[in-house]
Amino acid sequence: MAILQVRNVSKRFGGLQALNDVNLSVKEGTVHAIIGPNGAGKSTLLNCFVGRLDPDTGTVMFDGKSLLGIKPHEINQAGVSRVFQTPEIFGDLSLLENVMIPSFARRDGDFKVNWWPRTDNERDVKEHAEAVLQEIGLYEKRHELADSMSRGDKRRLEMAMCLSQDPKLLLLDEPTAGMSRADTNATIDLLKRLGETRGITKVVIEHDMHVVFSLADYVSVLAQGTVIAENTPEAIKGDQRVKEAYLGTEAE
Amino acid sequence: MFGLKGSDFALFLVVAVLTLAAPFILNPFPETSSLAQFNGGYPDLMQRFVIFGIFAIGFNILFGLTGYLSFGHAAFLGVGSYAAIWMMKLLTMNVIPAIIMSVIIAGLFSLVVGWISLRRSGIYFSILTLAFAQMSYALAYSVLTPITGGETGLQPKLNDPRILDAAPEGGRIPQANLFGLDMGESRVWNVGDWAFTFNAGYYVAAVVMLVAFYLSIRIFRSPFGMMLRAVKSNQQRMNYTGLNSKPYTLAAFVISGMYAGLAGGLLVAMDTQVGPERMFWTASGEVVLMTILGGVGTLIGPVLGAGFIKYMENILSKINTTVLEGWFAFLPDGAADAVVAVLGLFVGKGWHLTLGLIFMIVVIFLPGGLVEGGRRMFRGRDRTATRKVKSGQTPPTSKPAE
The missing domain is CATH 3.40.50.300 (P-loop containing nucleotide triphosphate hydrolases)
Structure with a gap:
């Protein structure tokens, strides 16, 4: 089909x-x-x-x-998720945050003023993002800034971001x-x-x-x-x- | 603690202690000494510290997190002030309804302005907000005179309806109060040569500031705050990630507008008069300076920047050539005259010159503002830490932005 x-x-x-x-x-x-x-x-x-x-x-x-x-x-x-020709990532955020953002988008939809809970305490999203980073092999670098990655790693990060949404x-x-x-x-x-x-x-x-x-x-x-x-x-x-x-x- | 991470809670505690002990901290010099003019611990100035602190905290939620630079936030401060004074004229001199209404009206006004201005980004957004603020200023000055009092502004009058208050006694214009506690009431505590002033209005404003600061920490550390940083970082990726960036920026705009309205309402609570000059573009520019000077995107930076600028404005501008002559009297005549002539340019009415120089130095050498300066002093030359701070992100391995 x-x-x-x-x-x-x-x-x-x-x-x-x-x-x-x-x-x-x-x-x-x-x-x-x-x-x-x-x-x-x-x-x-x-x-x-x-x-x-x-x-x-x-x-x-x-x-x-x-x-x-x-x-x-x-x-x-x-x-539908897209990986761009030149990696489109959140350069001044950490790898973990880069993957958590699409995970939140999957969980909460396109807009939610979720301002009271602490991001660290959103366990389900955090663990999901960590699992995806693990799968893609970037877990060890999860606290580094996305901009500091090599081009290959940026591309893999972008894939992790897309995959975290289960497109x-x-x-x-x-x-x-x-x-x-x-x-x-x-x-x-x-x-x-x-x-x-x-x-x-x-x-x-x-x-x-x-x-x-x-x-x-x-x-x-x-x-x-x-x-x-x-x-x-x-x-x-x-x-x-x-x-x-x-x-x-x-x-x- | 209170839903804050350890380091954030510590920061909040430090700010709370400093704020509540401000009458002592800002009055380090005995009244009799010649340095007493550097004391900042008088009610009017202390109130300005915390009120403009609130203004800058709110501005930082928009500018620091989403990167949208509004050049018209004084309009929301002004609208908040007008809303507050009308509550005092119509309802009661109690500051609570005035403050609540100032937040609501400023929120609604910022919703309209934001809805239109956020159709553009970058410099066009800034220009649109500037245009709105200048229009508000011009309207308040002219067409809207029946509502704004035009050039003379608004004050509570004896014949205002004030339907909730009893008729004023003895023909005195009633004072702004909190359930009977007069905002202007002060107690002075004399310890030796020192005089510490405890002002009711200051403490009301300080508590409101601490609440506003606490809420801003919650926003910074929440998923919503993370989305706002995503707007600044890469709006295109955000949209292709299934997030609608428009309502996020609008929400940030309205929240910061409400903070500005709160500051405007508090200004009226402390000093019951409003004029349109409060919305002039220089007032909008000032909050930008405060935020950048203190540290964009940091939690405490805007408060520091606001305090710094208000201190300069009030203290430096008081030093005139007579004072300088007194200081340099020990020099030979010619030398004293020369020194006074040069330094005189930077003080008194020339305080803006000093502010401009300091601003340039900070932007060029400390792009992270005073917060980065403090961090460098504490940590030596830890370049990686300052890099991370500049970008406003918070790797759990290093200390979070303060």
Whole structure:
């Protein structure tokens, strides 16, 4: 069953047709990679899922509900979490606080003036956040400032923040961009492990074919704003159109 | 203790003791000594310390936690003052209804101003709040004269209705009181050459300040306070994390507006008169200075900053060239004249010059304000600790922001 259903989505920026009649169907519990050359419209498409952009035409249905025309926080409350290309974290807060904030959002909704209890005494949220940090391997650093982390750790922290919400759908925008090979492999292992323990549906935008073919169950190839192929990684590897558009120069 | 963490409770206790013992602490010099003019322990000034302390504590909840810099908070102080004086004219000279009404009216007014101003952030937000405050000032001065008394302002009059009070005796304008305890009443305790003044109004204001301070600690340490810090840290991430940042900032704005209204109401309780100059933009700027000087985002910083600025304003401005001449009389004539001429620029009416210099020095060398200065003195050169303090966060491994 498709948890995310994208139909006939088009988006134009001035003279540029960024997305042209895109159709995409993400099955529940799978890892769906979106690949394509620079400027193919991958990030634009992702922005249409989280309320940052509204497409000119088309529909985006998540879990039977339209994601268009509603605010980013409402989309998140519906169960969609996003990891950004450059980590978006609370830099001057500790790692533990960084994970507690989304945990509170999951427990208390999008707004609550919860001003009387002490944060330390909110045991359920604190223990939940600590467990997620443990799972992701950042527990020892939980009292350090998020800004003092390495780029790889920041990315893992952002994943921990998203995971603490138990999202139904996790969107990852180039989760290994700018990472060393070792960090990339660690991230792949982490995502695989999370796939086994949690089974969250993931949509991954990625440049690195190594990552795509290690993780993805399905791959959609975007070129010049259009999906030119959607299939399993193996089939995509052999697809002539894809090779022409993209893989020809970058295939390993 | 009282739901506070150990170190926070200790801080609260220190502030409580200092506040209640202020008549002693602020009067260290005997009346007969030439240093007596540096004594700050007279009722009018002590009241200002705690009242502007409340104003700055509230301002810090908005500016220190969410990072939204309002340049119009004096408007809420002024509106609170007008609300309080009207309660005194219509209802009773008892300060309780006046103070409660000042908080409510300032809260409602800040809800409106915040609702509109918070559509923008950064410098545009600051300009919007400034515009609102200047509009309020101009309105109070002109169009709203029937409500505000215009240029002359408002005072309790003999022929006010005051429906809850008995008719005033002997044609005297009644005094603000707390169930009969006159706010202006003072007892002086003479110990040797020292004279310590205990003023009823000061203690009422001090207790209110301690309550306000306690509530601000609760807010700082609560999940709500953490959300406000998240607004300052990364509003975009907050929205993509399922939190609606708008009502959080509005709540912070209204809370700080209510604190400002409370301060305005207390000003009226201590000195029963209001004029529109209370809302002028310099008054809004002053609370920004207080908060930054003391330490933005720290618990105690705003109180220190408020005390510091009010002390300077009242004490430094009293020193004139005659006083300086007295001090430097021991120098040869020419030298004394030169020294007096130079120092004279920085005291008396020129106290703003001194304040400006101190403000520049603090901002450049102590971005964490007086609190950071104190911390550096106690801890030597512990760079990591000061870094954490500056960011206003509280790692359990180190001491929390004070």
